[in-house]
Amino acid sequence: MCKAEHIKTFLRGIGAIAVSEAKLRFTSDGLKVSAVDPANVAMIHATIDRTAMDVYSAPEEELVVGIDVARLYEMAKGFKDKEPVELIVEDSRIKLKNKNLTYSVALIDPNAIRKEPKLPEMDLPMKVVLGIDSFKQAVQAANKISDHVILRCDGDKFYIEAKGYVDAIKTIFDDTELIEFVKAEAKTMFSIEYLLEFCKAGNKLDIIDIRLGTDYPGFFSFRDSAVELLYVLAPRIENV
CATH class of the missing domain: 3.70.10.10 (Proliferating Cell Nuclear Antigen)
Structure with missing residues (x-):
């Protein structure tokens, strides 16, 4: 119960x-x-x-x-x-x-029913933990100009950004705005459609824990003390 x-x-x-x-x-x-x-x-x-x-x-x-x-x-x-x-x-x-x-x-x-997947074992060097609302706001902003978004870290700050034909948008997070930040260079493009669905599903949870490498699948863990929704999302490979 x-x-x-x-x-x-x-x-x-x-x-x-x-x-x-x-x-x-x-x-x-x-x-x-x-x-x-x-x-x-x-x-x-x-x-x-x-x-x-x-x-x-x-x-x-x-x-x-x-x-x-x-x-x-x-x-x-x-x-x-x-x-x-x-x-x-x-x-x-x-x-x-x-x-x-x-x-x-x-x-x-x-x-x-289709066979259950195994969680892939990958060494993803970058980790950020932030509030779900902050992440959702950044993804929704990117969705205004593109159907894909780039998540990256330059070893100092964490970026969520997108580019359209004539415009661009970037949300920047530093240590003061993140609950936890393991800094490492990382850069991967993802489908915004999937990320928006993840945000809707995890809307009532507390935090999101993101693990990234470069052009590797990303780990997105939406969770609180009761429920965890851990998504693994394949990258969208393009020239970025």
Whole structure:
């Protein structure tokens, strides 16, 4: 049992990369989903931490069920954010319920769902941690003139910038504006469309932790103490 807002953020985060079906894992640490988008551009590793749940019971062996992400999210939206909600697997169905209301939907055979991706192991030297609102504002500004954005660090400051045919925009962050900053030279271009969807999904979380190299996939972890939406996004390779 946990607050409805945690379940909604978790499911919205998975749906942000157009994943319609996913394997939901009930583990000793909490709920987990790993999935990749149909275009193979982005993947997500989403978790609700066990400590965020007032009551949590999972079998000794990990339970894996298949879920319709969009349908379950629509069900979750029927609850108020702060309401405690139970998530129950029973009789080949998954249920969301509180003392007054119960939604249920049939499970999907997990063997019929696309194989879960493994989190790639990469040595990404640059790390920034900042508030989600600051990151979202910079990406939205870049979206006014381009469909792609460059994230880079020159070893001193962190930049989010975009160029149009006749105009350009740049947001600059230094140590005073960042929660954490591991400085290293890095530069990668990404699709703004994906980053905007990530921001919408993680809108109610606290911070974003970004790891970058140069022309490598980027790691974008939107999180608070209860939920983490970790996205891995492939770079857009062009002359930059």
